[in-house]
Amino acid sequence: MTNTTAVILLGLALAVVAGLGTYAVTLWREVRRREAFREEELRRAHENCLENLELVANALHQGQVDITEGAWRCKTLLDILDPSLASRPEFLAFAEVHERTRHLHTHSARQALSPRARFHEDRERLEVEDEWRDAVMEAAANALQFRRDWPGSLH
Numbered sequence: 001m002t003n004t005t006a007v008i009l010l011g012l013a014l015a016v017v018a019g020l021g022t023y024a025v026t027l028w029r030e031v032r033r034r035e036a037f038r039e040e041e042l043r044r045a046h047e048n049c050l051e052n053l054e055l056v057a058n059a060l061h062q063g064q065v066d067i068t069e070g071a072w073r074c075k076t077l078l079d080i081l082d083p084s085l086a087s088r089p090e091f092l093a094f095a096e097v098h099e100r101t102r103h104l105h106t107h108s109a110r111q112a113l114s115p116r117a118r119f120h121e122d123r124e125r126l127e128v129e130d131e132w133r134d135a136v137m138e139a140a141a142n143a144l145q146f147r148r149d150w151p152g153s154l155h
Contacts, residue, residue, distance in 0.1 A: 046081055050147050053074060053146075054144060054147045056077065056143075057070075057074060057143040057144045057147070060074075060136065060140040061140055067129040067132060068101050070136065070140065071097035071132070071136050072097070074094045074139070074140065074143055075097075078143075090142035090146075092135075093135035094136065094139050096132060097129075100132075101124075104121050104125055105121060
C-alpha cells in the first residue's frame with residue numbers, strides 16, 4: 001500500500017468516524033428531548049389527577065357525589081398517581097368501599113337488572129355507605145391535604 005492510499009483510507013476512516021460521532025450526538029440529543037417531553041407529560045398528568053382528586057374530595061364534602069362513587073373516583077386517581085397510595089392508612093376507606101362494592105352492577109348492566117335486584121344492590125350500597133361515610137369523609141379531607149402537600153403543587 002502506498003502512502004497516498006494509506007492517507008486516503010485514513011481520511012476516509014476519520015470522515016466515517018466523524019459522521020458516526022455526529023450521528024451519535026444527534027441521537028443522544030433526541031433521547032434527552034424525548035425524556036424531557038415524557039417527564040413534562042408525566043408532571044402534567046399528575047397535576048391533572050391532583051386537580052381531579054381535589055374536585056372529587058370537595059364534592060364528597062359538599063354532598064354533591066355519593067360516598068361510593070366518590071370513594072371509587074378517589075381510589076382510581078390515587079392509583080394513577082402511585083398504586084401504593086390507596087393502601088395508605090389515611091386513604092384506606094376509599095379502597096375498602098371499592099372492595100365492598102366492586103361487585104355491584106353499573107351503567108347498562110345495572111339497567112338490565114330487575115327492579116328487585118336493583119333494589120337489593122341499592123340497599124347493599126347504602127349499607128356500605130352508612131358504615132363507611134365518616135371514614136370516607138375523613139379520607140377526603142386527607143386527600144385535600146395530600147393535594148396541598150404534593151411536591152410542586154401550586155396550592
